[in-house]
Amino acid sequence: MSSLSIMLRKVRAVLLRSGVAAQDADDLVHEAFVRLESYARKQEIRSQEAFLVTTAMNLGRDQARHRARVPVDSEEFDILSLADAAPLPEEQLLSQERLRRVGTGLDRLDPQTRRCLLAKRLDGLTAVQIAEREGLSVAAVEKRVARALLFLAQWMGES
Template identity: 50%
Template sequence: MAGLPQMLDKARRAILRKGVAVQDADDLVQEAFLRVEAFERTQTVKSPEALLIRTAVNLSFDMARRRKVAPFVDMGDDAGTARDHTPLPDEILRGQERLQRAAQGLERLPEKTRRILLSRRLDGKSFKEIAAAEGMTVAAVEKQVARATLELTKWMEAW
């Protein structure tokens, strides 16, 4: 098996052949190496070299796809400064109104349906757990959740 420098060089050459810019090649190879190293901690790898090269090539494809969608990112004049991600007052108001509308939609649901939906969505209970608690079949609980979700979606869209 080749040594680490030779493996990294092969991966670098492979992605350069795929059209990766020279200034990006080392970063991609490093990212690929870190991913392969993390993967090897939990899995047995027959050919680390092949996995490293494949990972680097896949990362280069991912980078190319991202650049097609967003070929450049304009950092603007305030690059490097912290941005405030606090929502604007009108966004807060719209969010509160939307939440109030959703609460009204929940109130319109039958008690049992509302209880089942909230158990699933808020409490994170499985269909099986809810079925046991409600004395229903799993399929019946799934249908209740689906119907309630559909009804709430229509309620919110009508707003």
């Protein structure tokens, strides 16, 4: 057996020990060897075996990262297997009804409480910022928001 085939077997064994699938190991060894030959034409290589092992391991890591990002092989991709992510018509109607119900509940709140709640939940303002804006104490803002949330939870539970 030639020293090249022994070296290639060693590289393949290293790949297999690192967790590379057997069917992929041969391809990685081949690609590493092609890169070795290309690199050797331009540069001097001290250890062909070290170059092959390092290159094959790097190619294996690159392949694993690529598969993690793109889990579906484009050649095996079947567009018909994709599920429609859009909600069903019944779910859309229920969501619209819930939104209408929340809107009606919000309309039942006094204007300042509604502004406090929407500023907190939609605008992401802090109680301090809302208090300054509304001319209230921080405690008053927190109470208004808590009461509004309690009211809306009860209001939604009545449906």
